[in-house]
Amino acid sequence: MNRKTFFGLSIGAILKVSFAPTFLMALIKPEQKSAGNSNNQQKITLSDNQWQEKLTPAQYHILREEGTERPFSSELNDEKRKGTFVCAGCELPLFKSSMKYDSGTGWPSFYDTIALNIETKKDFKLIIPRTEYHCRRCGGHQGHVFNDGPAPTGKRYCNNGLALKFIPET
Incomplete structure:
Protein backbone atom coordinates (compact mmCIF):
# COMPACT_ATOMS: atom_id res chain seq x y z
CA MET A 1 0.00 0.00 0.00
CA SER A 34 -36.86 11.25 21.72
CA ALA A 35 -39.20 9.35 23.92
CA GLY A 36 -42.01 11.42 25.30
CA ASN A 37 -42.35 13.62 22.24
CA SER A 38 -46.07 14.36 22.14
CA ASN A 39 -48.49 16.55 20.27
CA ASN A 40 -47.17 19.44 22.40
CA GLN A 41 -44.25 19.68 19.97
CA GLN A 42 -46.27 19.69 16.76
CA LYS A 43 -45.32 22.88 14.96
CA ILE A 44 -47.70 25.82 14.94
CA THR A 45 -47.47 28.02 11.88
CA LEU A 46 -49.47 31.21 11.62
CA SER A 47 -49.22 34.09 9.16
CA ASP A 48 -47.72 37.40 10.31
CA ASN A 49 -51.25 38.86 10.38
CA GLN A 50 -52.50 36.01 12.58
CA TRP A 51 -49.58 36.49 14.99
CA GLN A 52 -50.24 40.25 15.13
CA GLU A 53 -53.89 39.58 16.02
CA LYS A 54 -52.91 37.05 18.72
CA LEU A 55 -50.06 39.01 20.39
CA THR A 56 -49.59 42.52 21.75
CA PRO A 57 -47.28 44.71 19.63
CA ALA A 58 -44.47 44.28 22.21
CA GLN A 59 -44.92 40.49 22.30
CA TYR A 60 -44.97 40.36 18.50
CA HIS A 61 -41.71 42.33 18.35
CA ILE A 62 -39.99 39.93 20.75
CA LEU A 63 -41.47 36.60 19.68
CA ARG A 64 -41.67 37.09 15.92
CA GLU A 65 -39.00 39.75 15.19
CA GLU A 66 -36.46 38.52 17.78
CA GLY A 67 -36.58 41.76 19.75
CA THR A 68 -35.53 42.34 23.36
CA GLU A 69 -37.40 44.09 26.15
CA ARG A 70 -35.73 46.59 28.47
CA PRO A 71 -34.03 45.01 31.50
CA PHE A 72 -35.91 45.15 34.81
CA SER A 73 -39.20 45.85 32.98
CA SER A 74 -40.81 42.41 33.42
CA GLU A 75 -43.15 41.56 36.28
CA LEU A 76 -41.88 37.98 35.97
CA ASN A 77 -38.51 39.02 37.46
CA ASP A 78 -40.16 39.01 40.88
CA GLU A 79 -42.38 35.95 40.33
CA LYS A 80 -41.64 33.52 43.18
CA ARG A 81 -44.72 31.27 43.26
CA LYS A 82 -44.66 27.60 42.26
CA GLY A 83 -45.82 27.04 38.72
CA THR A 84 -44.80 26.85 35.08
CA PHE A 85 -43.55 29.47 32.64
CA VAL A 86 -45.07 28.87 29.20
CA CYS A 87 -44.50 30.44 25.79
CA ALA A 88 -46.69 33.53 25.38
CA GLY A 89 -47.24 32.58 21.73
CA CYS A 90 -48.51 29.01 22.10
CA GLU A 91 -48.43 28.14 25.82
CA LEU A 92 -45.90 25.32 25.46
CA PRO A 93 -44.33 24.79 28.92
CA LEU A 94 -40.71 25.98 28.82
CA PHE A 95 -39.58 26.31 32.46
CA LYS A 96 -40.68 25.14 35.89
CA SER A 97 -40.51 27.72 38.68
CA SER A 98 -37.92 25.53 40.44
CA MET A 99 -35.53 26.27 37.52
CA LYS A 100 -35.75 30.06 38.02
CA TYR A 101 -33.12 32.10 39.84
CA ASP A 102 -32.19 35.76 40.27
CA SER A 103 -29.30 36.43 37.91
CA GLY A 104 -29.27 40.17 38.58
CA THR A 105 -29.41 40.85 34.82
CA GLY A 106 -32.91 42.31 34.77
CA TRP A 107 -34.52 39.47 32.81
CA PRO A 108 -36.18 36.32 34.12
CA SER A 109 -33.41 33.70 34.22
CA PHE A 110 -33.47 29.93 34.45
CA TYR A 111 -30.70 27.35 34.82
CA ASP A 112 -32.53 24.67 32.83
CA THR A 113 -35.48 24.12 30.50
CA ILE A 114 -38.25 21.56 30.22
CA ALA A 115 -36.67 18.91 28.00
CA LEU A 116 -37.32 19.06 24.26
CA ASN A 117 -39.33 22.29 24.34
CA ILE A 118 -36.73 24.73 23.01
CA GLU A 119 -34.55 24.92 19.92
CA THR A 120 -31.32 26.90 19.62
CA LYS A 121 -29.42 28.69 16.87
CA LYS A 122 -26.38 30.97 16.62
CA ASP A 123 -27.04 34.71 16.70
CA PHE A 124 -24.44 37.15 15.31
CA LYS A 125 -26.45 40.38 15.78
CA LEU A 126 -23.87 41.76 18.25
CA ILE A 127 -20.96 40.41 16.15
CA ILE A 128 -19.91 38.11 19.01
CA PRO A 129 -21.79 34.83 18.49
CA ARG A 130 -24.47 34.03 21.05
CA THR A 131 -26.86 31.11 21.35
CA GLU A 132 -30.44 32.17 20.84
CA TYR A 133 -33.31 29.92 21.82
CA HIS A 134 -36.87 29.63 20.57
CA CYS A 135 -40.03 27.78 21.50
CA ARG A 136 -39.94 24.44 19.72
CA ARG A 137 -43.66 24.50 18.89
CA CYS A 138 -44.27 28.02 17.51
CA GLY A 139 -40.71 29.23 16.90
CA GLY A 140 -41.21 32.24 19.18
CA HIS A 141 -37.95 33.95 20.20
CA GLN A 142 -37.43 33.68 23.95
CA GLY A 143 -33.90 34.93 24.64
CA HIS A 144 -30.28 33.80 24.82
CA VAL A 145 -28.45 31.11 26.78
CA PHE A 146 -25.07 31.76 28.40
CA ASN A 147 -22.55 29.56 30.21
CA ASP A 148 -22.43 31.65 33.40
CA GLY A 149 -25.33 30.19 35.36
CA PRO A 150 -25.49 28.24 38.61
CA ALA A 151 -25.11 24.53 39.22
CA PRO A 152 -26.16 21.99 38.25
CA THR A 153 -26.11 23.06 34.57
CA GLY A 154 -23.93 26.18 34.59
CA LYS A 155 -26.40 27.68 32.09
CA ARG A 156 -28.31 30.96 32.22
CA TYR A 157 -31.39 31.02 30.02
CA CYS A 158 -31.97 34.78 29.90
CA ASN A 159 -35.60 35.17 28.84
CA ASN A 160 -37.73 38.09 27.75
CA GLY A 161 -40.59 38.34 30.26
CA LEU A 162 -43.08 39.32 27.55
CA ALA A 163 -42.28 36.07 25.72
CA LEU A 164 -43.60 34.11 28.71
CA LYS A 165 -46.81 33.61 30.65
CA PHE A 166 -46.77 32.28 34.20
CA ILE A 167 -49.26 29.61 35.19
CA PRO A 168 -49.37 29.19 39.00
CA GLU A 169 -49.55 25.73 40.49
CA THR A 170 -53.01 24.98 41.90
Missing part, protein backbone atom coordinates in the same frame (compact mmCIF):
# COMPACT_ATOMS: atom_id res chain seq x y z
CA ASN A 2 1.44 3.38 -0.98
CA ARG A 3 1.16 6.63 0.99
CA LYS A 4 -1.56 8.05 -1.27
CA THR A 5 -3.82 5.02 -0.78
CA PHE A 6 -3.11 4.92 2.96
CA PHE A 7 -3.90 8.64 3.31
CA GLY A 8 -7.13 8.32 1.33
CA LEU A 9 -8.32 5.33 3.37
CA SER A 10 -7.43 7.08 6.63
CA ILE A 11 -9.35 10.24 5.74
CA GLY A 12 -12.32 8.16 4.59
CA ALA A 13 -12.39 6.25 7.88
CA ILE A 14 -12.19 9.46 9.92
CA LEU A 15 -15.03 11.05 7.96
CA LYS A 16 -17.12 7.91 8.25
CA VAL A 17 -16.73 7.78 12.03
CA SER A 18 -17.25 11.55 12.43
CA PHE A 19 -20.32 11.99 10.27
CA ALA A 20 -22.09 8.62 10.47
CA PRO A 21 -23.99 9.39 13.71
CA THR A 22 -25.11 12.79 12.38
CA PHE A 23 -26.18 11.27 9.07
CA LEU A 24 -28.08 8.45 10.79
CA MET A 25 -29.86 10.86 13.16
CA ALA A 26 -30.95 12.95 10.17
CA LEU A 27 -32.67 9.87 8.74
CA ILE A 28 -34.72 9.32 11.90
CA LYS A 29 -38.00 11.20 12.02
CA PRO A 30 -38.13 13.81 14.83
CA GLU A 31 -40.83 11.82 16.63
CA GLN A 32 -38.41 8.89 16.85
CA LYS A 33 -35.46 10.87 18.23
Whole structure:
Protein backbone atom coordinates (compact mmCIF):
# COMPACT_ATOMS: atom_id res chain seq x y z
CA MET A 1 0.00 0.00 0.00
CA ASN A 2 1.44 3.38 -0.98
CA ARG A 3 1.16 6.63 0.99
CA LYS A 4 -1.56 8.05 -1.27
CA THR A 5 -3.82 5.02 -0.78
CA PHE A 6 -3.11 4.92 2.96
CA PHE A 7 -3.90 8.64 3.31
CA GLY A 8 -7.13 8.32 1.33
CA LEU A 9 -8.32 5.33 3.37
CA SER A 10 -7.43 7.08 6.63
CA ILE A 11 -9.35 10.24 5.74
CA GLY A 12 -12.32 8.16 4.59
CA ALA A 13 -12.39 6.25 7.88
CA ILE A 14 -12.19 9.46 9.92
CA LEU A 15 -15.03 11.05 7.96
CA LYS A 16 -17.12 7.91 8.25
CA VAL A 17 -16.73 7.78 12.03
CA SER A 18 -17.25 11.55 12.43
CA PHE A 19 -20.32 11.99 10.27
CA ALA A 20 -22.09 8.62 10.47
CA PRO A 21 -23.99 9.39 13.71
CA THR A 22 -25.11 12.79 12.38
CA PHE A 23 -26.18 11.27 9.07
CA LEU A 24 -28.08 8.45 10.79
CA MET A 25 -29.86 10.86 13.16
CA ALA A 26 -30.95 12.95 10.17
CA LEU A 27 -32.67 9.87 8.74
CA ILE A 28 -34.72 9.32 11.90
CA LYS A 29 -38.00 11.20 12.02
CA PRO A 30 -38.13 13.81 14.83
CA GLU A 31 -40.83 11.82 16.63
CA GLN A 32 -38.41 8.89 16.85
CA LYS A 33 -35.46 10.87 18.23
CA SER A 34 -36.86 11.25 21.72
CA ALA A 35 -39.20 9.35 23.92
CA GLY A 36 -42.01 11.42 25.30
CA ASN A 37 -42.35 13.62 22.24
CA SER A 38 -46.07 14.36 22.14
CA ASN A 39 -48.49 16.55 20.27
CA ASN A 40 -47.17 19.44 22.40
CA GLN A 41 -44.25 19.68 19.97
CA GLN A 42 -46.27 19.69 16.76
CA LYS A 43 -45.32 22.88 14.96
CA ILE A 44 -47.70 25.82 14.94
CA THR A 45 -47.47 28.02 11.88
CA LEU A 46 -49.47 31.21 11.62
CA SER A 47 -49.22 34.09 9.16
CA ASP A 48 -47.72 37.40 10.31
CA ASN A 49 -51.25 38.86 10.38
CA GLN A 50 -52.50 36.01 12.58
CA TRP A 51 -49.58 36.49 14.99
CA GLN A 52 -50.24 40.25 15.13
CA GLU A 53 -53.89 39.58 16.02
CA LYS A 54 -52.91 37.05 18.72
CA LEU A 55 -50.06 39.01 20.39
CA THR A 56 -49.59 42.52 21.75
CA PRO A 57 -47.28 44.71 19.63
CA ALA A 58 -44.47 44.28 22.21
CA GLN A 59 -44.92 40.49 22.30
CA TYR A 60 -44.97 40.36 18.50
CA HIS A 61 -41.71 42.33 18.35
CA ILE A 62 -39.99 39.93 20.75
CA LEU A 63 -41.47 36.60 19.68
CA ARG A 64 -41.67 37.09 15.92
CA GLU A 65 -39.00 39.75 15.19
CA GLU A 66 -36.46 38.52 17.78
CA GLY A 67 -36.58 41.76 19.75
CA THR A 68 -35.53 42.34 23.36
CA GLU A 69 -37.40 44.09 26.15
CA ARG A 70 -35.73 46.59 28.47
CA PRO A 71 -34.03 45.01 31.50
CA PHE A 72 -35.91 45.15 34.81
CA SER A 73 -39.20 45.85 32.98
CA SER A 74 -40.81 42.41 33.42
CA GLU A 75 -43.15 41.56 36.28
CA LEU A 76 -41.88 37.98 35.97
CA ASN A 77 -38.51 39.02 37.46
CA ASP A 78 -40.16 39.01 40.88
CA GLU A 79 -42.38 35.95 40.33
CA LYS A 80 -41.64 33.52 43.18
CA ARG A 81 -44.72 31.27 43.26
CA LYS A 82 -44.66 27.60 42.26
CA GLY A 83 -45.82 27.04 38.72
CA THR A 84 -44.80 26.85 35.08
CA PHE A 85 -43.55 29.47 32.64
CA VAL A 86 -45.07 28.87 29.20
CA CYS A 87 -44.50 30.44 25.79
CA ALA A 88 -46.69 33.53 25.38
CA GLY A 89 -47.24 32.58 21.73
CA CYS A 90 -48.51 29.01 22.10
CA GLU A 91 -48.43 28.14 25.82
CA LEU A 92 -45.90 25.32 25.46
CA PRO A 93 -44.33 24.79 28.92
CA LEU A 94 -40.71 25.98 28.82
CA PHE A 95 -39.58 26.31 32.46
CA LYS A 96 -40.68 25.14 35.89
CA SER A 97 -40.51 27.72 38.68
CA SER A 98 -37.92 25.53 40.44
CA MET A 99 -35.53 26.27 37.52
CA LYS A 100 -35.75 30.06 38.02
CA TYR A 101 -33.12 32.10 39.84
CA ASP A 102 -32.19 35.76 40.27
CA SER A 103 -29.30 36.43 37.91
CA GLY A 104 -29.27 40.17 38.58
CA THR A 105 -29.41 40.85 34.82
CA GLY A 106 -32.91 42.31 34.77
CA TRP A 107 -34.52 39.47 32.81
CA PRO A 108 -36.18 36.32 34.12
CA SER A 109 -33.41 33.70 34.22
CA PHE A 110 -33.47 29.93 34.45
CA TYR A 111 -30.70 27.35 34.82
CA ASP A 112 -32.53 24.67 32.83
CA THR A 113 -35.48 24.12 30.50
CA ILE A 114 -38.25 21.56 30.22
CA ALA A 115 -36.67 18.91 28.00
CA LEU A 116 -37.32 19.06 24.26
CA ASN A 117 -39.33 22.29 24.34
CA ILE A 118 -36.73 24.73 23.01
CA GLU A 119 -34.55 24.92 19.92
CA THR A 120 -31.32 26.90 19.62
CA LYS A 121 -29.42 28.69 16.87
CA LYS A 122 -26.38 30.97 16.62
CA ASP A 123 -27.04 34.71 16.70
CA PHE A 124 -24.44 37.15 15.31
CA LYS A 125 -26.45 40.38 15.78
CA LEU A 126 -23.87 41.76 18.25
CA ILE A 127 -20.96 40.41 16.15
CA ILE A 128 -19.91 38.11 19.01
CA PRO A 129 -21.79 34.83 18.49
CA ARG A 130 -24.47 34.03 21.05
CA THR A 131 -26.86 31.11 21.35
CA GLU A 132 -30.44 32.17 20.84
CA TYR A 133 -33.31 29.92 21.82
CA HIS A 134 -36.87 29.63 20.57
CA CYS A 135 -40.03 27.78 21.50
CA ARG A 136 -39.94 24.44 19.72
CA ARG A 137 -43.66 24.50 18.89
CA CYS A 138 -44.27 28.02 17.51
CA GLY A 139 -40.71 29.23 16.90
CA GLY A 140 -41.21 32.24 19.18
CA HIS A 141 -37.95 33.95 20.20
CA GLN A 142 -37.43 33.68 23.95
CA GLY A 143 -33.90 34.93 24.64
CA HIS A 144 -30.28 33.80 24.82
CA VAL A 145 -28.45 31.11 26.78
CA PHE A 146 -25.07 31.76 28.40
CA ASN A 147 -22.55 29.56 30.21
CA ASP A 148 -22.43 31.65 33.40
CA GLY A 149 -25.33 30.19 35.36
CA PRO A 150 -25.49 28.24 38.61
CA ALA A 151 -25.11 24.53 39.22
CA PRO A 152 -26.16 21.99 38.25
CA THR A 153 -26.11 23.06 34.57
CA GLY A 154 -23.93 26.18 34.59
CA LYS A 155 -26.40 27.68 32.09
CA ARG A 156 -28.31 30.96 32.22
CA TYR A 157 -31.39 31.02 30.02
CA CYS A 158 -31.97 34.78 29.90
CA ASN A 159 -35.60 35.17 28.84
CA ASN A 160 -37.73 38.09 27.75
CA GLY A 161 -40.59 38.34 30.26
CA LEU A 162 -43.08 39.32 27.55
CA ALA A 163 -42.28 36.07 25.72
CA LEU A 164 -43.60 34.11 28.71
CA LYS A 165 -46.81 33.61 30.65
CA PHE A 166 -46.77 32.28 34.20
CA ILE A 167 -49.26 29.61 35.19
CA PRO A 168 -49.37 29.19 39.00
CA GLU A 169 -49.55 25.73 40.49
CA THR A 170 -53.01 24.98 41.90
